[in-house]
Amino acid sequence: MSLFLDLIFPKICYGCGQKGDYLCPKCQKNIHVLNTKAPQNGFDGGLSLFKYDSAIKSAIIDLKYHFVSDNIDILVNFIVKTLKSDFPNLIKYWQQNNFILIPIPLHPSRQNWRGFNQSQLLAQKIASKLSLDFSDEIIIRHQETMPQARLKNTKDRTKNVVNIFSLNPNIGKIKHKNFILFDDVSTTQSTLSSAQNTLKTLSPLHCWYLTLSAG
Ligand SMILES: [Zn+2]
Structure with missing residues (x-):
């Protein structure tokens, strides 16, 4: 089946456009792989893995707007590697x-419109491959916002995302845990900081962030 699909929809490299693979060797x-960041803005550390350009930028945009299951798997394998x-x-x-990987949630109406949350799918697969705990039920996004981009x-980006998250009232005892907030792209970190503020009420031991890339 996949061979058949490859003939009809050949995989094109996000970087060079060559046929055969989404990310050719x-x-x-x-x-460009980036470095970890020292503690700042209340985070104990952070990592934006790749620079937001060329192949990675195209891969993320494609994932966001034309979800196909094999491009997410190729991207996840590359991230994990x-x-x-x-x-x-x-x-x-x-x-x-026992850090718990938590994807930044979309507002339910936006998720319904798009059909999926790419950060949630990525985080779930990454957590599973790295044997990390995962939860997409701790924080919820109760307010719809204008896209940060x-x-x-x-200043406007920070204002746009103030108090947009809240704790899920149905979660049980999860005080004093370690968290990693996950997002696909971060530019000003405003969204991550806003989510971290919401998590603070759980008195976490440590809170990190992980983003696929930084703009
Ligand atoms: Zn290539």
């Missing part, structure tokens, strides 16, 4: 301290 090597090779100690620290300055 040559373009994988050219993807990079995390394991470039950040083995960080992964071990997250695993040993449409707002140009940091």
Whole structure:
């Protein structure tokens, strides 16, 4: 079946446009891997894995607007491979301290319109491959906002996402846990900070963020 589909819809590399793979080996090597960030804005640390350009940018945009299950798997395999090779100690620290990976939720009406939340799908697959705990039920987005990308300055982006998240009233005892907030792209970190403020009421031990890329 997949061979048949490959003939009709050949995979095109996000980087160079060559047929055969979504991320060809040559373009994988050219993807710029970023470094971990020291504690800031209330986070104990953070990692935006890739620079938001070229192949990664195209992959994320394609995932957001033309979801196909094999492009997410190829992207997840590449993310997991990079995390394991470039950040083995960080992964071990997250695993040993039972960090829970939490995707930034979409507002329910937006998720219904799109049909899925790409950050949730990515986080779920990454957590499973790295043996990390995962939860998409701790925080909810109760307020719809304008897409951050449409707002140009940091002040407007920060204002746009203040108090948009709340704790799920149905969650049980999850005080004093370790969390990693996950999003696909972050630019000003306003959304991550807003979600982290909501998590604070659970008195977390440590809170990190992980984003696929940084603009
Ligand atoms: Zn390529």
